[in-house]
Amino acid sequence: xxxxxxxxxxxxxxxxxxxxxxxxxxxxxxxxxxxxxxxxxxxxxxxxxxxxxxxxxxxxxxxxxxxxxxxxxxxxxxxxxxxxxxxxxxxxxxxxxxxxxxxxxxxxxxxxxxxxxxxxxxxxxxxxxxxxxxxxxxxxxxxxxxxxxxxxxxxxxxxxxxxxxxxxxxxxxxxxxxxxxxxxxxxxxxxxxxxxxxxxxxxxxxxxxxxxxxxxxxxxxxx
Numbered sequence: 001x002x003x004x005x006x007x008x009x010x011x012x013x014x015x016x017x018x019x020x021x022x023x024x025x026x027x028x029x030x031x032x033x034x035x036x037x038x039x040x041x042x043x044x045x046x047x048x049x050x051x052x053x054x055x056x057x058x059x060x061x062x063x064x065x066x067x068x069x070x071x072x073x074x075x076x077x078x079x080x081x082x083x084x085x086x087x088x089x090x091x092x093x094x095x096x097x098x099x100x101x102x103x104x105x106x107x108x109x110x111x112x113x114x115x116x117x118x119x120x121x122x123x124x125x126x127x128x129x130x131x132x133x134x135x136x137x138x139x140x141x142x143x144x145x146x147x148x149x150x151x152x153x154x155x156x157x158x159x160x161x162x163x164x165x166x167x168x169x170x171x172x173x174x175x176x177x178x179x180x181x182x183x184x185x186x187x188x189x190x191x192x193x194x195x196x197x198x199x200x201x202x203x204x205x206x207x208x209x210x211x212x213x214x215x216x217x218x219x220x221x222x223x
Contacts, residue, residue, distance in 0.1 A: 005140060008138055008176060011131045011198075012133070013099065013130070014129070015107050016130060018127060019126075053079075057193060062193055067199065072193050072199060073193055086165075086189045088165055093191055095187065095189050097186070099185050102186075105181040106182070107125075108181075108207055108216035112210075115211035124207070125207055127206075134195055134197070135194075135195045136173030136190065137173055139167050139175045139176070152177070152180055173191060175188070176188050203221075204221040
């Protein structure tokens with residue numbers, strides 16, 4: 001199947017739970033050699049999974065020495081046990097949307113799944129917004145929900161993870177795809193940390209969901 005390559009929309013938006021404070025390990029490191037030394041010093045390479053994931057990122061593809069580099073790298077190194085739409089559990093990606101409403105819908109969906117899994121009636125969580133520019137050329141499957149139903153499956157990632165990891169193994173920068181949670185929005189999954197650029201923290205949001213409702217409540221918090 002031939003898949004065209006396209007540029008990602010600019011800017012993009014990603015929400016990260018505020019309970020995970022940004023740690024600037026990668027932000028001020030000047031060289032790749034310094035980065036390895038700092039990671040050894042703080043014990044990151046003692047974590048087998050994190051060490052293996054760092055080793056998978058070529059030095060030229062790592063993000064360091066610029067603001068929010070640690071936020072970028074964390075998305076590749078700290079991965080949900082079930083993975084995400086286009087990556088398996090052993091290595092992450094940077095997911096973002098072309099509008100903040102879609103980013104809210106994406107995290108709200110996963111929060112509701114959490115209430116079902118844990119038996120909770122409701123869940124409220126605070127998030128930080130990161131605005132970023134995604135460089136590179138992305139495998140573009142937008143507009144192809146009907147052609148690729150398994151890739152766009154709303155509640156199962158088996159096919160889409162295999163699809164994404166195959167593209168990554170073949171050198172793709174990432175994937176552009178329609179948001180499954182917010183009609184009309186475009187999402188991107190970047191496979192290389194260095195492609196995530198100009199990252200700026202912006203608004204804070206409080207998002208609430210209920211297990212018995214498809215509604216999502218989102219309110220902007222004061223700085």
